[in-house]
Amino acid sequence: MSAEAATIFKSMKDITFEDTVSFECGITMSDCVEARAIATVMSRHPNVKVTYLPAMIRIDGEGKMTFDMAEISEELGRVMTPHIFEISTSTHYGRMVMIDDNTVMLFGDMNEMMEYIV
Secondary structure, three states: OOOOOOOOOOOHHHOOOOOOOOOEEEEEEEOOHHHHHHHHHHOOOOOEEEEEOOOEEEEEEEOEEEEEHHHHHHHHOOOOOHHHHHHHEEEEEOEEEEEEOOEEEEEOOHHHHHHHHO
């Protein structure tokens, strides 16, 4: 697989803009120990794509992504909390909800997210 095929990024000449709704969601993190642990865990999940860049890591998903702090903590070798998780993420797209002290979810579908906050 070529380096270009392994990335979600495209040249502007290759992008087609459509008037559609995307149900994608994702996070961008500075490349660090915590980000690598999160990326390693999430790379095992279905419908998730992890892209390593020189100083960043992108994690993109279809529908929703569940970040389990216990699973990430085990990979990291120390405690990961939802608060440390949010500090580790530079930015996100989609709707992020802290479900409980162990779970952060990111939704591509706002209607599905509403079930957790209303």
